[in-house]
Amino acid sequence: MKDLDHVVEDSILINRKFHHYFVMRRDQLIREMTEVYAGMIIHFTYEGKQSIRVTMKGEKACVEAAKKHIQHIFEPLGSHVTTQYVIPQKFYTFFMGPLCSKVQQIARDFKVQLAFPDKEKPTTYIHPVIQEAEKEKWGKSTKEIVFSNQRKNKTILISGQIENCKAAMEALEYLIPFTAEVQVPSHLHPYIIGPKGSGIKKIMSEFDVHTQVSQTGSNSDIISIMGLAAKVKQAKVKLEKQINALQTEIEDRALRNFKLMFTLDAKYHSTITGHKGLFIAQICREHDVTIHFPKKANREIQDQITITGYKKNTLAAKDAIMRMLHKIEKTVSKEIPINPQVRDSIFGFGGKFIHKMNEQFHVDIRLPPKGSWNTNVSVVGLPDNVQEAIDHIFDLEKYYLSALINYDSQLESLKNTCLYKITMESPNNSVKNDGPHSAKSYPNSSNDDSEDFPKLKQQTPSKTHPWRP
Incomplete structure (x- = not known):
């Protein structure tokens, strides 16, 4: 019961014009208060069409603190303004950024709210100071701009403190893309774009810009670069360097061909x-x-x-x-006869030594083709070189021929020596004694061999003598 004596109930009215802000932050406000002021009950009720009543019930200290907290939040909203900023429709996608990241970042940085209302029914309060600034900038009222350019432009509503709104508008103006045009000869477009657009995509991702290339078959040599001014300038410089490098390469290729x-x-x-x-x-x-x-x-x-x-x-x-x-x-050409027996020794099998001779004497030595009736060897070159090469070839021929003759004589001598040794070997050396090479010569015996061969005497007819004068 003592705790109930300390429980109080109090309320505060919030202007209806802050209804949009209140609805957006209602759950957040309730969560913040219940966390900070534990055990307190908060109710939101509508008081007609002009205000919202926030009822708080809890300990007196908590209720007083919560009441001041709400007043601290909503009192500055009395100085809030709402203005609108118009951007061209063609820049809308770039302006918003991926998933509206650019405008969301501005809203967080400058503590403002950005909204994109239906352009058919723009019912927005615009602070006179902001409206006058927009009028000076565009030359006519903001409302006129919105209605006259509904099809060509997009409208953004900015809500917050007047200073924050001005700073947010300047930041939004910075997001308006700058467009630069680069003159690129049409025959260089395929090299700039690259296979499957890889070249142009690399520039876009590196500098966060958009590019527009003239369609194939058109006579335009313009490539447009759209983005933030600083990024566009960097992309333009790189693109111009690529163009100069390509032109230099093409010119060099023409000179090289x-x-x-x-x-x-x-x-x-x-x-x-x-x-x-x-x-x-x-x-x-x-x-x-x-x-x-x-x-x-x-x-x-x-x-x-x-x-x-x-x-x-x-x-x-x-x-x-x-x-x-x-x-x-x-050069002169001379043909020389070479003994076929030593040709391979001089020039190598298949002429593999010819290249070495050609380099040594700076000549061109050519062997006759197979099956040719002319078996002479041709030597082509300067007269002195040809003569030196021929002399060298003849020297080799003489050397190999003499070696061949010596070899043949040695072979014949060796053959005769072997035959002589075989003839003079004794019968004990497993040589047949009845062979023709072992026959011995005997002195002529008389025709009367009856002592050794008695049977032959009877069989042999009488010997007749030729007629003698």
């Missing part, structure tokens, strides 16, 4: 290319060019050579070829 064509007698092509194309490959590496020789099976001009690369490099490569041709024109 310069083609120089000249004629050269087809009979010199194989000599210029060298063994397995070594000579021409060296020229290509030294001058960073590509050299194309016509194929015999094609219908190309057989004496035309094409050099591709930078112009100065192609000219230098041509000079190198002409210098080589000048040497070739001074």
Whole structure:
């Protein structure tokens, strides 16, 4: 009963014009008060159309504190204003941000409320100071702006302290995207956009901007960048750098694809290319060019050579070829007969030693093709080099022939020695005694062998003598 003596009931009226704010914060207010002032009961009732009554019941100290708390919340609302801010419809999506994150952040930062009412029925009180500022900015009243641009614009209602509303409007103005246009040649659009739009998407995600590229087939070379001014400026700088890099690359590619064509007698092509194309490959590496020789099976001009690369490099490569041709024109070709018995010893099996000789004497040694009636070896090069190579080949031939003759004589001598040893071996050495090689010679005996062969004497007819004069 003593506790009941300390229980009191009190109430406070809240102006009806704060109904919207009250409805939004009703649950939050009840939760805050019940947590702070434990055991207190709070009721909200409507007093006609003009006010809301908040009834509090509990300990006297708690009721007094809760009453002051509510007054502290709603008294500043008497100086609250509501203004509206109009943005173009085309910027609305960018302005709001993902999941309205941008405007929600402004509402939290400046302690204001942002609402997006139905544009058909705008019934909003606008503070005269804010309305005058909007009128000076747009040249007409705010209400006129809302009604005249319903289809083109979006309206945002800002509620809060007048200072907070002004600061929130400035923040909203900062969100209005800035648009910059970049001149991009249409043939560069595919490189800027990238496969499946990867290039342009990278710029958009890196700088948080939106881009608009002209449709394929249109004559427009403009790419529009929309976003915050600072971000748009950074994106524009990067895009311009990409354009300059692409143009430089295209120009360099055109210079690198310069083609120089000249004629050269087809009979010199194989000599210029060298063994397995070594000579021409060296020229290509030294001058960073590509050299194309016509194929015999094609219908190309057989004496035309094409050099591709930078112009100065192609000219230098041509000079190198002409210098080589000048040497070739001074070359001589000589054929020398080589003994077939020592040819493989000189040039290696299949001619594998020829490349080494060519490098040593700077000549071109060619073996006759298989089955050819001409078995001579050709040596092509400068006269002095050819003569040195021929002398070297003849020296090798002489050496291998002498070695072959010595080998044959040694083989014959060895053969005779072996036969002699076999003949002179004794019968005890498992050699047959009745063989022809073991037959012994005896002195001529008389024809009368009756002592040794008595039967033969009877069988043998009488011996007749030839007629003698």
